[in-house]
Every structure is written in structure tokens, then in C-alpha cells.
Amino acid sequence: xxxxxQPGVSFWQELKERRVVRVALVYLAVAWALVQGAETxxxxxxxxxxxxxxxxxxxxxxxxxxxxxxxxxxxxxxGVRRAEPFVLTGRLRRSxxxxxxxxxxxxxxxxxxxxxxxxxxxxxxxxxxxxAHLVAVLPFRxxxxxxxxxxxxxxxxxxxxxxxxxxxxxAIDPGVVVAAARHDGAGAVLVARGLGAGRVVTGAxxxxxxWITVTAELASxxxxxxxxxxxxAGDPDSIAQLADxxxxxxxxxxxxxxxxxxxxxxxxxxxxxxAYLLGRQDRRLGRYYDAILHYDxxxxxxxxxxxxxxxxxxxxxxxxxxxDGGGLQIAARYRDRLPPRDxxxxxxxxxxxxxxxxxxxxxxxxxxxxxPDRIEAWYWLGEHRIHERGxxxxxxxxxxxxxxxERALALDPEYIPVIDDLxxxxxxxxxxxxxxxxxxxxxxxxxxxVATHPYRGLAEGGDMVLEPSTLPDADANGIVVAPLWxxxxxxxxxxxxxxxxxxxxxEARRRAGTDITLRTALGNEYRVNLALGRPARxxxxxxxxxxxxxxxxxxxxxxxxxxWEGVALEDAEATVRRIDERLxxxxxxxxxxxxxxxxxxxxLWRYHRDALYQSAATPRRIRALAARTPHPANLDxxxxxxxxxxxxxxxxxxxxxxxxxDRLEQILEIEPPGDNRRxxxxxxxxxxxxxxxxxxxxxxxxxxxxxxxPQQYRWGLASFERVRWLRMAQLSAQVxxxxxxVREYQxxxxxxxxxxxxxxxxxxxxxxxxxxxxGSR
Numbered sequence: 174x175x176x177x178x179q180p181g182v183s184f185w186q187e188l189k190e191r192r193v194v195r196v197a198l199v200y201l202a203v204a205w206a207l208v209q210g211a212e213t214x215x216x217x218x219x220x221x222x223x224x225x226x227x228x229x230x231x232x233x234x235x236x237x238x239x240x241x242x243x244x245x246x247x248x249x250x251x252g253v254r255r256a257e258p259f260v261l262t263g264r265l266r267r268s269x270x271x272x273x274x275x276x277x278x279x280x281x282x283x284x285x286x287x288x289x290x291x292x293x294x295x296x297x298x299x300x301x302x303x304x305a306h307l308v309a310v311l312p313f314r315x316x317x318x319x320x321x322x323x324x325x326x327x328x329x330x331x332x333x334x335x336x337x338x339x340x341x342x343x344a345i346d347p348g349v350v351v352a353a354a355r356h357d358g359a360g361a362v363l364v365a366r367g368l369g370a371g372r373v374v375t376g377a378x379x380x381x382x383x384w385i386t387v388t389a390e391l392a393s394x395x396x397x398x399x400x401x402x403x404x405x406a407g408d409p410d411s412i413a414q415l416a417d418x419x420x421x422x423x424x425x426x427x428x429x430x431x432x433x434x435x436x437x438x439x440x441x442x443x444x445x446x447x448a449y450l451l452g453r454q455d456r457r458l459g460r461y462y463d464a465i466l467h468y469d470x471x472x473x474x475x476x477x478x479x480x481x482x483x484x485x486x487x488x489x490x491x492x493x494x495x496x497d498g499g500g501l502q503i504a505a506r507y508r509d510r511l512p513p514r515d516x517x518x519x520x521x522x523x524x525x526x527x528x529x530x531x532x533x534x535x536x537x538x539x540x541x542x543x544x545p546d547r548i549e550a551w552y553w554l555g556e557h558r559i560h561e562r563g564x565x566x567x568x569x570x571x572x573x574x575x576x577x578x579e580r581a582l583a584l585d586p587e588y589i590p591v592i593d594d595l596x597x598x599x600x601x602x603x604x605x606x607x608x609x610x611x612x613x614x615x616x617x618x619x620x621x622x623v624a625t626h627p628y629r630g631l632a633e634g635g636d637m638v639l640e641p642s643t644l645p646d647a648d649a650n651g652i653v654v655a656p657l658w659x660x661x662x663x664x665x666x667x668x669x670x671x672x673x674x675x676x677x678x679x680e681a682r683r684r685a686g687t688d689i690t691l692r693t694a695l696g697n698e699y700r701v702n703l704a705l706g707r708p709a710r711x712x713x714x715x716x717x718x719x720x721x722x723x724x725x726x727x728x729x730x731x732x733x734x735x736x737w738e739g740v741a742l743e744d745a746e747a748t749v750r751r752i753d754e755r756l757x758x759x760x761x762x763x764x765x766x767x768x769x770x771x772x773x774x775x776x777l778w779r780y781h782r783d784a785l786y787q788s789a790a791t792p793r794r795i796r797a798l799a800a801r802t803p804h805p806a807n808l809d810x811x812x813x814x815x816x817x818x819x820x821x822x823x824x825x826x827x828x829x830x831x832x833x834x835d836r837l838e839q840i841l842e843i844e845p846p847g848d849n850r851r852x853x854x855x856x857x858x859x860x861x862x863x864x865x866x867x868x869x870x871x872x873x874x875x876x877x878x879x880x881x882x883p884q885q886y887r888w889g890l891a892s893f894e895r896v897r898w899l900r901m902a903q904l905s906a907q908v909x910x911x912x913x914x915v916r917e918y919q920x921x922x923x924x925x926x927x928x929x930x931x932x933x934x935x936x937x938x939x940x941x942x943x944x945x946x947x948g949s950r
Contacts, residue, residue, distance in 0.1 A: 197236075197239070200235075200239045207232060303370065303371040305372065306342045306343060307344075307345060307369060307370040307371060308336055308342035308343065308344050308345070308370055308372035308374060309353075309365035309394075310333045310344050310347065311329065311354060312326050312351060313375075314377040315378045316379045317380050318382055320382065321381075324385070324409065326347075327412055328378065328387060328419075332344070332374060332376075332389070332416055333345075339447075339451065341423075342370075342372050345370055350368065353367055353368055361373050362394055371393065372393060373392050374390065375389070376388055382409065383408070383409075384406065384407070385409050385415075386405075387405050387419055388402070389402070389403045400426070403420075404419070405422075421446050445472075445478050445481065446471075448471035452466075452467035452484055455467060456491065457585070457589060458589055458618050459590070459592075459593070459615065459618060461491040461648075461650045462650040463648060464484075464492065465485065465488050465489065468484050468488060472485065472503070477507045479503070479507040479511050479515070479519075480511070480515065482498075482500040482503035486498070486500030486504070486522065490556065490590075491650070493650055493653045493693075501522055501523040502523070505519065505523055514547075517544070518544070518550070521539075521540045521550075521553075522553070527846050529805045529808065529845045531842070534554070534557050537550060537557055538554060541580075546584065551577055551580050552588075552590060554577050555577035555578040555581060555594060558577055559574040559594055559597070559598070571598055571601060574594070574598060575598050578595045586614065589615060596611045596628075603664070605634070609631060609632060612631035612632035613632040616628050625640070627639055637665055637667065639666065639667060639673035641672050641675075641677075644673075647680075649689050652677060652681050652684065653681065653693060653697060655676075656674045656678065656698075656701045657701070658673075660704055663924060664920065671927050678697075678701075681693070681698070682698075691718075692718070692724070695723055696718070699711050699714040699718065700892060703738050703895065704895050706895060706925040706928030706932040708740050709929050709931070710929070712740050726744050727748040727751055729748075729848075731745050732748055732775070733853040735778075736853070737856060738893065745778065749774075749775045749778050752772065752774070752775045756768055761797040766802065766847075769798050770847075772795065776817050777816075777817075777853075777857050781860070785824070789818070789821060791817055795810055795814040796811070805845040805846060806845070806846070808840050808849075809848065809849050810847075813848070815834075815836055815837040815840070816837060819837065820864075823864050834865070834870075837858065841877060852892050853892070856897065858874050859872075863904075872904040872908060875897055895921065898917050898921045899939070901913075911949070918942065
């Protein structure tokens with residue numbers, strides 16, 4: 174038994190003397206007022222959903238602190254001083270310690286539960302699978318006259334109806350959301366979480382009978398991270414238009430649009446905006462041709478929609494079946510309607526004067542510094558680095574391109590245009606783990622597995638899966654790209670890829686004149702057949718294309734095809750004669766840039782066909798034209814003159830040949846627009862370097878040939894690939910790099926599995942050389 178005299182009474186008296194009871198009552202009264210004020214301010218100021226719960230949790234946690242301070246200190250006329258200690262003994266001490274422990278746990282639990290959303294037993298929700306494509310729209314809070322109270326449910330219904338899953342997430346039925354909110358009494362995030370929604374929309378309406386302001390917020394579930402915000406103001410009777418503005422802003426920001434552009438977007442028609450957002454969504458997810466159709470739809474509805482026009486031009490970079498539709502020119506006509514950020518982007522994409530490759534690179538580097546959060550800026554810088562290999566090539570080319578694309582991917586980990594390029598680099602470097610990681614993102618993009626895409630095999634750590642039966646379901650872009658997979662991803666395509674290519678040819682012909690042009694279908698078939706060592710079949714396709722007026726019989730390309738692929742020799746001879754006859758005797762002052770390029774093609778024909786040929790007349794004519802041609806076209810003309818001068822100097826054993834080739838390489842590093850970028854031009858430059866006895870520089874020249882650019886696609890995406898690969902293998906062996914030589918020979922042989930009889934002797938020579946190299950390793 175305790176000997177403490179009336180401990181309960183003495184302790185209670187001590188509480189009163191120290192004014193602990195008074196402090197507790199005052200604290201509770203003030204806390205109640207603060208909670209009411211927080212709830213009101215949350216509605217009026219449209220503060221985050223958790224604001225009032227946060228205030229309540231802090232007040233709960235502060236209550237024991239206030240009690241302890243009231244017990245430990247006393248307010249006297251001399252100021253605040255520490256109170257005299259009160260000695261607790263026996264049963265009273267044990268009881269108080271247990272009570273304090275229970276109280277601390279209880280208070281902490283209440284605070285944490287409140288802040289988490291109003292329930293402490295949310296275990297039934299933890300295991301719920303959340304769908305990022307599902308959104309719960311809660312009733313909007315209304316701080317307006319009672320007559321406008323209907324707006325809370327009204328805006329919920331209007332927004333939910335517009336979130337149909339075609340653009341952005343799909344809304345849960347409003348009735349289900351309301352029922353869940355009433356039953357649970359929880360916060361917005363927990364309501365959405367309980368319904369399996371990965372997104373939640375909350376909002377508020379503030380105003381009077383004549384004018385209201387609507388605000389809304391899209392947040393993630395379960396984290397509650399703010400993804401986008403929106404606001405609109407107007408007459409209460411215009412709630413449909415206000416809902417359109419709000420949903421337009423939310424969807425625009427959630428699909429990667431920039432806040433400065435949203436005002437422009439929401440000022441256009443809802444139908445045009447919807448089409449534009451569908452296009453952005455489809456391009457982001459790699460549905461390139463569908464994106465083009467949506468952008469065209471947006472421009473058909475509103476021809477002044479400058480952002481849609483820019484997006485149309487951007488999308489054509491990936492949609493090989495579609496031209497750019499004049500998108501940048503349309504945007505330029507209405508550039509004054511664009512915000513400054515988008516005007517700068519347009520100016521970067523559409524220069525007032527032609528640029529060299531180096532100038533393009535500097536422009537996009539500046540754009541990434543000015544707009545580091547704009548994924549398109551990083552994408553275009555990466556595109557420049559991956560394709561314009563005259564400036565940066567070799568190992569540095571790969572590293573520079575990968576660094577930029579990885580920076581872009583950090584902004585949006587599912588941006589498929591960037592993943593496409595990173596996958597190409599991973600194949601080029603032989604980085605299988607990176608390739609598998611990227612392929613997994615690709616085939617599971619937007620949370621939905623693409624069961625029929627060729628990448629699904631890569632995602633599982635194997636090779637591409639090329640099933641011809643899937644081609645009829647592919648879009649136009651997929652059909653155009655299909656026969657190019659073996660050329661671009663040779664090391665990861667199965668050995669039996671030929672049925673896939675033939676099926677792609679047939680499907681492209683079937684669709685010719687609908688969503689694929691005949692020019693595209695026949696041009697693709699022609700170039701790929703050449704790359705596979707099937708010149709007879711390629712020649713037959715070429716004749717068909719000429720009869721259909723798809724290509725010309727006589728032109729610079731005819732000369733190049735004859736030189737490097739051995740086709741159309743008679744047409745090439747006739748083309749050279751036509752050029753000579755047309756331009757013979759034409760004064761230098763009357764020559765055009767196009768004339769100079771034809772003169773160069775005719776001269777290269779003679780140099781390649783006659784080992785003793787050399788002439789100084791044509792380069793003099795071209796230099797005279799270059800002297801009166803503005804930058805940067807003058808650099809392209811100078812490159813043509815240097816190529817011809819260097820070849821003549823090499824054959825004449827003139828020491829100036831080295832200076833000419835040095836200057837030519839300087840120009841190629843600047844990348845002026847023009848024919849110097851063409852594969853055939855650099856193949857000729859490599860031939861001169863070989864004649865000069867410099868195989869290392871010749872190999873470096875071949876490494877400068879650009880890959881996968883839209884310009885190269887117009888000339889033939891696979892132009893002279895088989896020639897380039899073979900030359901790279903031969904030169905690699907000469908410079909003491911047998912590993913690369915083996916890789917290039919293996920790729921060449923894999924693609925010549927169905928070579929025609931005329932090519933088989935060459936195939937046997939390559940097999941013998943490959944066996945020799947493998948036997949010496």
C-alpha cells in the first residue's frame with residue numbers, strides 16, 4: 174500500500190495552481206477556431222486538398238507540447254520562470270507514466286491518420302491496383318451564393334464527361350465517386366485510391382451570381398503530387414465553355430504542353446484542341462502516323478492553329494509516310510499569336526536563312542539552355558548529333574548523341590521518339606542490356622503491352638520478332654519502316670527475315686495511293702532490294718517506277734546508282750551525255766547551283782570509269798559560281814570543286830592534294846546544306862583517300878555518312894549501304910582493326926542470304942575473307 178496522503182487531490186490542486194487546466198481549455202478553443210478557419214481558407218483560396226488536415230494534425234501534435242510547457246513553467250510578475258518540481262512517488266508515478274505513454278501514442282496516431290486522409294485503417298486500400306489511365310473527379314467545393322451550389326456537382330459531371338479516355342485518363346462514373354466519398358468520408362486521394370484510380374481531379378468554384386472563378390487540380394494517386402492546374406472565369410451560365418477551358422488546360426499540361434502555351438490552346442475551338450492533344454499523345458507513344466492524322470484534323474478545323482502546325486512538322490520527322498505538310502510555314506504566318514517561348518522554338522526550327530550543320534547544332538544547344546524543360550529542344554539536338562555525323566563521328570558521335578537523348582528521357586521516361594533513337598544507338602554499340610531496357614518501355618508504353626510489335630522479342634532479351642501476319646494491322650509508318658529493320662538492326666533480327674521484307678513490300682503496294690504514296694512504296698522496294706544484293710529485281714522495280722512517273726530516268730541519282738550499285742548503266746551514260754550537251758559553252762555567269770551539281774556528277778562518272786582521267790576545267794567553273802553564291806551554299810560548291818581538284822591532284826601526284834582534302838574535311842565538319850551530305854559524295858571522297866594511300870582517313874570518311882535522316886530517306890534510306898559496309902570491312906582490315914572488319918563482313922553476309930547469281934561471286938570472296946580473319950584471331 175502507498176503511504177502518499179490523498180495523492181489524487183494534491184496532484185489535481187497542483188494542476189490548477191500551475192494553470193495547466195486553463196491552458197488546455199484555451200488551447201482547445203483556439204485550435205477549434207483555427208481548424209474552422211483553415212477549412213474556409215482552403216475553399217476560398219483553392220489551397221491543396223490536404224491543407225485543412227495538415228493544420229488539424231499540427232494542432233493535435235502541439236497539444237501535449239502546450240500541456241508540458243504549462244506544467245514546467247509559470248508566468249509571474251518577474252517573467253517566465255521554471256516551476257518548482259513536484260515529486261511523484263509510488264502508484265501515482267506508475268499511473269502517470271502509463272497514461273502519458275498511451276496519450277503520446279494516441280495523439281500521434283490521430284495526427285498521422287488525419288494527415289493521411291481521415292482514416293487509420295486504410296489497409297484495405299493498400300493492395301488496390303491503381304490505373305494511371307483512370308481518374309476520379311470529385312465534386313467541386315463551392316464558395317458562392319446558395320443558388321449556385323449546383324455548380325459543385327455540375328462541374329464534376331462536365332469534366333467527367335470530357336475525360337473519356339481518348340485524350341488523357343478516363344473518368345470513373347461521377348455517381349460512383351460521390352457514393353464512395355460519402356461512404357468513406359475520406360480525402361480526395363484516398364477516395365480515388367479506393368476506386369483504383371491513378372489520378373484525381375479536385376476543384377473549387379468561387380464567386381457570385383454574375384461572375385465565377387473555377388479552379389481545378391489534377392494530382393497523382395497515391396502520392397497526391399500535383400500534375401496540372403487550371404482556372405477559368407466567366408458567367409455562371411457559361412459553365413460548358415468554362416469546363417472546356419479547364420479540361421483543355423489540364424489535358425494540355427498533363428500531355429507535356431508548356432504553361433505559356435495553354436492560353437493559346439484554350440482559345441482555339443474545343444474540337445481542334447482535342448485533335449491536337451490526341452496528336453501529341455500519339456506521337457509521344459510512338460503512334461506516328463495516327464499523330465499526323467490528328468494534327469491534320471486540328472488544322473482542318475482551325476487553319477490558324479500555329480502550335481498544331483509546328484507539331485505537324487515535328488511529327489513528320491518520325492512519320493516517314495508523311496511529308497511535313499508545310500507545318501512550319503503555316504506556323505510562321507501566325508507566329509504573332511504564339512507566346513515568346515513557342516516563337517523561339519519556331520525560329521529554331523525555321524531559320525530565316527539556310528544554316529550549316531554546325532549552326533543548327535549551336536541553335537539547338539542554345540535552345541536547351543533557354544528551355545531546359547522542353548523535351549523537343551533536347552530531341553532535336555540529339556537528332557542533329559545522331560544524324561549529322563560529319564561534325565562529330567566515331568566513338569565521340571555515339572557518346573554525344575546518347576548523352577543528349579538520356580537528358581531528354583529524364584524529362585519524360587516514355588517519350589518514344591527519344592527511345593527509338595536510343596535503341597538505334599544501343600544496337601550500334603552492342604549494348605544488349607540497354608536495348609532490352611528500352612524495348613520493355615516501348616512495348617509497355619502507356620501501361621499497355623504492344624503484343625505484336627517486333628520489339629517484343631528484344632524486351633525479352635532475344636532478337637526482334639518479325640511476323641508477316643501482323644503487317645496488315647500496322648499503320649502506314651509501320652509499313653514503310655518494316656523492310657528497313659534488317660538494315661538498321663541487322664545484329665538483332667532473325668536470320669529468316671526475308672518473308673517479313675517480302676510481306677512488307679506487298680502490303681505497301683496494296684496500300685499505294687491510300688495512306689502510302691506509290692513513290693514511297695516503289696522507292697523503298699528498289700533501295701532495299703539493292704541493299705540485299707538483288708540488282709535485277711531492283712532494276713525491274715525502277716522501270717515500273719519510271720513508267721508510273723514516280724522517278725526520272727535521267728538524273729544525278731541515275732549516275733550514282735550506276736557507279737555504286739551497277740544498275741542502269743546505259744541510262745547513266747545517257748545522263749552524262751545530256752549534261753555535257755546542255756551545259757557545254759554555258760557562260761560561268763549563267764550557271765546555277767543545280768547546274769554545278771550536275772557537272773560534278775558527270776565528272777565523277779568519268780573519274781570512276783577511267784583511271785587516267787583528270788581535268789581542271791569543271792572545278793574552275795564551279796569555283797567561279799561559288800564566288801558569287803551566298804553562304805552557306807557557297808561552301809557546298811567549294812566542296813564540289815575541292816573533290817574534283819583533289820582527285821586530279823592525286824592522279825597528277827600533286828602535293829596540293831593533301832591540302833585540298835584537308836580543306837574538304839573542314840567543310841564537311843561544318844555540314845553546309847547540299848549534295849556534300851549525300852552518301853555518294855562521301856563514298857567518292859573515300860575513294861580519293863584510298864588512291865592517296867590513306868585507308869585510315871578513308872574509313873573515317875565513310876563513318877561520316879549520315880544515317881536515317883529525312884533527307885537521306887528522300888534519296889533512299891538504304892542508299893549504297895551494301896557498298897559502304899563492304900568498303901568499311903575492307904578498310905578496317907587494312908588499318909589493323911580485324912574485330913570491326915569481322916562485324917562488317919558478318920552484317921554484309923547476313924543481308925546477302927538471298928543474293929542474286931550476279932552477286933554470288935562477290936559473296937564467295939567475302940566469305941573467304943571472313944574465314945581468313947576469323948582463323949587469324
